[in-house]
Amino acid sequence: MPATPVNAAPPDAGSRRARWLGLCLLAVSVALWLLGVSVGSTGFDSLLNIGSDPLAQQIVWDIRLPRALGAWLAGALLGLSGAIAQGLFRNPLADPYLLGSASGAALGGAVAMAMLGVSPGTVGWLARLGVTGMAFVGAAGAVLLTLMLARGVQHTLRLLLAGVIVGVVLSAARDLIQVAQPHILEALQVFTLGSSAFVGWQACALMAGGWLLCAATAWALSRMLDGLMLGEATAASLGLPIAPMRAGLVLALALATGTAVAHTGLIAFVGLAAPHLVRSIARITHQWHVWLSSLMGAVLLLAADILARWVVAPQELPVGVLTAVLGGSYLLWLMHRRALGSSL
Numbered sequence: 001m002p003a004t005p006v007n008a009a010p011p012d013a014g015s016r017r018a019r020w021l022g023l024c025l026l027a028v029s030v031a032l033w034l035l036g037v038s039v040g041s042t043g044f045d046s047l048l049n050i051g052s053d054p055l056a057q058q059i060v061w062d063i064r065l066p067r068a069l070g071a072w073l074a075g076a077l078l079g080l081s082g083a084i085a086q087g088l089f090r091n092p093l094a095d096p097y098l099l100g101s102a103s104g105a106a107l108g109g110a111v112a113m114a115m116l117g118v119s120p121g122t123v124g125w126l127a128r129l130g131v132t133g134m135a136f137v138g139a140a141g142a143v144l145l146t147l148m149l150a151r152g153v154q155h156t157l158r159l160l161l162a163g164v165i166v167g168v169v170l171s172a173a174r175d176l177i178q179v180a181q182p183h184i185l186e187a188l189q190v191f192t193l194g195s196s197a198f199v200g201w202q203a204c205a206l207m208a209g210g211w212l213l214c215a216a217t218a219w220a221l222s223r224m225l226d227g228l229m230l231g232e233a234t235a236a237s238l239g240l241p242i243a244p245m246r247a248g249l250v251l252a253l254a255l256a257t258g259t260a261v262a263h264t265g266l267i268a269f270v271g272l273a274a275p276h277l278v279r280s281i282a283r284i285t286h287q288w289h290v291w292l293s294s295l296m297g298a299v300l301l302l303a304a305d306i307l308a309r310w311v312v313a314p315q316e317l318p319v320g321v322l323t324a325v326l327g328g329s330y331l332l333w334l335m336h337r338r339a340l341g342s343s344l
Contacts, residue, residue, distance in 0.1 A: 033072070071301050073204060075270055080218060082272055083293035087286055101142050142170055150163075194265040194320025206259065217248055219291065222289075227240050276331070278292045300323070
């Protein structure tokens, strides 16, 4: 008889709470979308005059709306990849960037900025690919390098160590490029701090397609994540094909992380905090957990993006800095509460 995953609640209670949480997150998402298209240097005036003022219509439809949707989608991708990473590595502190994708994306962006800044005419293919495309190529290349060093996906610990090593090496390569080409420092800093300011409708379409593909893959392989919570030996005894299912999860993790990072830069703690928040509200299986973590990540990043635009308006804070401060504070509080509870 199949064992019940240790993180599962009774089916009726867990499913009911998961449904309510999903509905609440969708409702909050709609409210934040409306707020997101209202926040900017012209305030609510652009939204109120959208029918009569062509400039207001352009501001709302071409700038604010794709930015709000892009922040939501990037957060959904990071929340989903965080849930996959924590289930795959059986570690609640696992981060979506563990396989080196963040360092690879930053290196790809640095290479694109350096080459385009030196002689754009001699690298026409690079100009067409752009910084975003190079960042995605860098993220994908970093994950492939990690898989090569780990000799596949059979050993979780080897995969984790290979990801850490690849991340350190690629970060060092990016630093060398910055030293050799100091003129890219400011632009690269915007990328590494994270921003949704440059997201357009095409980026939203790409992120939406990537999110649907990765979320469907994670949902289809959610039994694997439940089985791994009991250990690899137990998962194998349940008849789960561990190697191919783990490979599918790694690919979904890499694609989700690479797509988000390529379009919004390096945004910290969203992928780490979103699964924690879901687990603190509902004890459910991964079939629900991957979807709810994705929605939670979307809400967190969209809320942080709105806050980053509003706090020091008309200027704005880097959203990656804001998520790091808020997410780090939440995790410190969570660790303090658990330490206090264990001492009582």
